[in-house]
Amino acid sequence: MSLTVSRPNINNKFRITPKALDIPVRLLLGPGPSNSNPDVVAAMNRQPIGHLDPAYLDLMDEVQAMMRYVWQTENPMTLPISGTGSAAMEATLANAVEPGDVVLVGINGYFGNRLVDMAGRYRADVRSISKPWGEVFSLEELRAAMEEHRPAILALVHAETSTGARQPLEGVGDLCKEYDCLLLIDTVTSMGAVPIFLDEWGVDMAYSCSQKGLSCPPGSSPFTMSERALQKMDKRQTKVANWYLDISLLRNYWGKGRTYHHTAPVNMTYAIREALRLVIEEGLENSWDRHQKTAEQLWDGLAEMGLGCHVPKEYRLPTLTTVKVPDGVDAKAVTSKMLADHNIEIGNGLGELGGKVWRIGLMGYNSQPENVDRVLAAMAKVMAEI
Amino acid sequence: MSLTVSRPNINNKFRITPKALDIPVRLLLGPGPSNSNPDVVAAMNRQPIGHLDPAYLDLMDEVQAMMRYVWQTENPMTLPISGTGSAAMEATLANAVEPGDVVLVGINGYFGNRLVDMAGRYRADVRSISKPWGEVFSLEELRAAMEEHRPAILALVHAETSTGARQPLEGVGDLCKEYDCLLLIDTVTSMGAVPIFLDEWGVDMAYSCSQKGLSCPPGSSPFTMSERALQKMDKRQTKVANWYLDISLLRNYWGKGRTYHHTAPVNMTYAIREALRLVIEEGLENSWDRHQKTAEQLWDGLAEMGLGCHVPKEYRLPTLTTVKVPDGVDAKAVTSKMLADHNIEIGNGLGELGGKVWRIGLMGYNSQPENVDRVLAAMAKVMAEI
Numbered sequence: 001m002s003l004t005v006s007r008p009n010i011n012n013k014f015r016i017t018p019k020a021l022d023i024p025v026r027l028l029l030g031p032g033p034s035n036s037n038p039d040v041v042a043a044m045n046r047q048p049i050g051h052l053d054p055a056y057l058d059l060m061d062e063v064q065a066m067m068r069y070v071w072q073t074e075n076p077m078t079l080p081i082s083g084t085g086s087a088a089m090e091a092t093l094a095n096a097v098e099p100g101d102v103v104l105v106g107i108n109g110y111f112g113n114r115l116v117d118m119a120g121r122y123r124a125d126v127r128s129i130s131k132p133w134g135e136v137f138s139l140e141e142l143r144a145a146m147e148e149h150r151p152a153i154l155a156l157v158h159a160e161t162s163t164g165a166r167q168p169l170e171g172v173g174d175l176c177k178e179y180d181c182l183l184l185i186d187t188v189t190s191m192g193a194v195p196i197f198l199d200e201w202g203v204d205m206a207y208s209c210s211q212k213g214l215s216c217p218p219g220s221s222p223f224t225m226s227e228r229a230l231q232k233m234d235k236r237q238t239k240v241a242n243w244y245l246d247i248s249l250l251r252n253y254w255g256k257g258r259t260y261h262h263t264a265p266v267n268m269t270y271a272i273r274e275a276l277r278l279v280i281e282e283g284l285e286n287s288w289d290r291h292q293k294t295a296e297q298l299w300d301g302l303a304e305m306g307l308g309c310h311v312p313k314e315y316r317l318p319t320l321t322t323v324k325v326p327d328g329v330d331a332k333a334v335t336s337k338m339l340a341d342h343n344i345e346i347g348n349g350l351g352e353l354g355g356k357v358w359r360i361g362l363m364g365y366n367s368q369p370e371n372v373d374r375v376l377a378a379m380a381k382v383m384a385e386i
Numbered sequence: 387m388s389l390t391v392s393r394p395n396i397n398n399k400f401r402i403t404p405k406a407l408d409i410p411v412r413l414l415l416g417p418g419p420s421n422s423n424p425d426v427v428a429a430m431n432r433q434p435i436g437h438l439d440p441a442y443l444d445l446m447d448e449v450q451a452m453m454r455y456v457w458q459t460e461n462p463m464t465l466p467i468s469g470t471g472s473a474a475m476e477a478t479l480a481n482a483v484e485p486g487d488v489v490l491v492g493i494n495g496y497f498g499n500r501l502v503d504m505a506g507r508y509r510a511d512v513r514s515i516s517k518p519w520g521e522v523f524s525l526e527e528l529r530a531a532m533e534e535h536r537p538a539i540l541a542l543v544h545a546e547t548s549t550g551a552r553q554p555l556e557g558v559g560d561l562c563k564e565y566d567c568l569l570l571i572d573t574v575t576s577m578g579a580v581p582i583f584l585d586e587w588g589v590d591m592a593y594s595c596s597q598k599g600l601s602c603p604p605g606s607s608p609f610t611m612s613e614r615a616l617q618k619m620d621k622r623q624t625k626v627a628n629w630y631l632d633i634s635l636l637r638n639y640w641g642k643g644r645t646y647h648h649t650a651p652v653n654m655t656y657a658i659r660e661a662l663r664l665v666i667e668e669g670l671e672n673s674w675d676r677h678q679k680t681a682e683q684l685w686d687g688l689a690e691m692g693l694g695c696h697v698p699k700e701y702r703l704p705t706l707t708t709v710k711v712p713d714g715v716d717a718k719a720v721t722s723k724m725l726a727d728h729n730i731e732i733g734n735g736l737g738e739l740g741g742k743v744w745r746i747g748l749m750g751y752n753s754q755p756e757n758v759d760r761v762l763a764a765m766a767k768v769m770a771e772i
Contacts, residue, residue: 013455014451015455015666016451017666018452018666021429023432024435024439025433026436028434028436033437033649041432044431047411048427048597049410049412050416050419053410053731065400066404068399069397069401069402074397074399082605083468083630085648086629086630087468087648090628090629120625121626121628197393197394199397209649211434211649217654218650218652218653219605219652239506239507240507241507244469244472261472262471263419263472263597264470265469265604265605265654267430267604267657268603268651268654270407270409273407277404280402280404284396285396345436
């Protein structure tokens with residue numbers, strides 16, 4: 001029986017005829033994605049190779065080593081997750097949480113709430129402490145919460161993309177060790193751009209993304225786990241409740257065994273490898289200093305325009321600035337007009353800060369003085385026009 | 387207090403200095419990834435735009451429509467998952483399975499076993515029926531198993547990448563409706579290359595990948611769910627036990643609400659949009675016919691060399707051929723030498739078929755007569771040399 005004979009008629013309802021790809025050129029100064037370094041997107045314009053090809057295995061080793069450098073950790077279990085930042089976020093909880101574990105989450109923005117949601121899906125006993133969006137937790141507040149909740153895992157957001165606040169982490173790792181607790185940190189908006197010392201700070205698990213400080217498209221997301229965190233995973237009574245993100249399987253692919261788990265996003269690996277190489281070429285401290293300097297230029301320029309920042313300077317992230325929307329100004333009208341008339345993307349406020357702030361990102365490749373000039377000039381023009 | 391003053395010393399242990407990216411040019415005729423169409427990888431060499439940019443929202447609509455065409459389904463809930471094929475596989479089970487649901491899996495290869503593993507992690511009551519690797523299930527066998535197990539979900543692999551067998555699906559959807567069961571299908575190695583009529587066949591959930599029949603790098607993976615499957619999801623007593631893959635959230639981003647869920651892998655969307663556009667340009671039936679014709683050329687050429695196929699022609703996939711390794715030949719020595727001397731990747735056998743077969747893929751852009759000539763000539767040379 002020929003296949004052709006038995007075929008039903010083809011349904012052409014969705015046979016659209018799209019035109020050639022035509023992507024507008026945007027300056028992405030919102031909460032992310034940020035623009036990529038042109039060398040990074042060019043790196044993807046290559047044929048894939050097999051995920052077990054000896055040449056690919058070499059790339060994997062290089063990517064792992066460079067992530068360790070940028071995060072300042074010696075954790076062997078440092079690898080990119082095959083998805084965007086939220087997948088790496090979920091990987092930390094999926095692997096470390098067993099049903100019933102107490103997970104204490106610090107909520108001072110949108111991503112704290114997401115950690116609560118995710119941890120609950122892995123059947124953690126989720127507890128939380130909260131601060132108004134834009135504030136950070138003191139070591140004393142964290143100690144009091146540890147004393148009350150005695151968690152197995154403390155989860156904090158180092159760089160809250162929704163608020164622009166930087167959570168200081170000095171001393172938190174020691175506190176966690178004192179309470180026999182793992183420390184889990186969100187570095188999505190800080191990796192590569194803001195000083196991070198995972199080992200020095202005693203961080204056990206961290207995740208990030210590719211499309212901010214690393215100047216790479218989204219789709220390959222740094223993940224790391226300390227020996228202490230791996231020991232907890234290895235004592236699990238149940239399988240990790242997520243196959244794709246199961247580190248107990250993935251470590252056999254990323255480690256010496258090189259056992260096939262899932263097909264890697266090969267061209268994204270080309271991209272993040274190039275992105276990490278460029279951070280090393282610049283030097284980590286030089287990248288941090290550049291981000292700080294460019295941000296200060298933005299803050300000074302905003303002040304000259306009479307615009308204030310939501311977060312006190314001491315805790316303000318250089319990567320993401322929340323700018324107070326003046327009374328009577330329609331925040332969304334400004335962002336829409338910035339995109340439509342100037343091809344510049346800046347972000348609206350999220351959650352508690354919706355309508356109250358704009359979010360201006362200066363991350364990775366985009367952290368350059370000329371971009372500060374461009375965004376300030378465009379904002380002045382748009383605000384005069386609306 | 388300046389940040390610089392309080393910084394610990396930088397650990398330069400992992401400050402490697404990798405050379406410029408230098409990827410060998412391989413002809414990927416294994417189980418996947420396959421080579422990409424050059425226009426598809428070129429499409430990624432662009433700056434990302436925001437995942438809520440109006441231009442990006444248009445791309446999303448186009449990708450959804452084209453996936454429906456290639457799969458021959460009108461399911462509104464058809465979208466790419468932000469990961470590789472295994473993530474889309476897990477998305478089907480994560481959303482449809484509630485703890486205690488009976489999930490019946492047909493195991494006749496490696497990926498049936500993976501479905502069992504994944505379903506168990508979502509606390510399904512997993513049952514299975516098995517066939518030797520390379521065989522397929524008859525409608526009578528499936529009916530008997532449905533009668534015995536009364537599953538909520540029947541999961542079958544349309545195109546088993548580990549065996550090269552094509553599972554016929556005519557009549558299976560009607561059987562599932564008779565038993566009030568959802569039909570879940572793996573089309574990883576068939577989408578775009580082998581006739582698929584999801585709606586005609588009564589399939590409720592399916593998943594695929596980008597790097598085979600669609601000639602795109604891995605990292606953006608087709609997923610679809612019927613109205614019946616969505617109804618089951620909407621009646622859940624518990625949240626979907628996977629945040630990143632939760633369709634009840636993702637549908638608000640892919641649907642009219644356009645509510646932010648996670649950052650999309652933007653440049654992978656450029657790539658799969660171009661890949662789908664090229665399938666439409668060729669025409670779905672023309673693509674199917676090309677794959678069949680190229681595969682028959684391979685099978686004829688293998689026969690001339692005295693090499694047999696593991697799967698009877700009636701059920702043999704055009705995309706992936708399992709070739710019997712002759713007695714006394716070291717299968718892995720041949721694949722290693724094919725790669726080292728000829729830059730051609732073919733696959734080794736997996737599981738039950740380890741050492742017994744080679745796996746030759748002719749998928750998407752690679753399904754061309756000259757590639758058949760190349761692989762046959764290289765195999766003849768290598769087998770004469772070892």
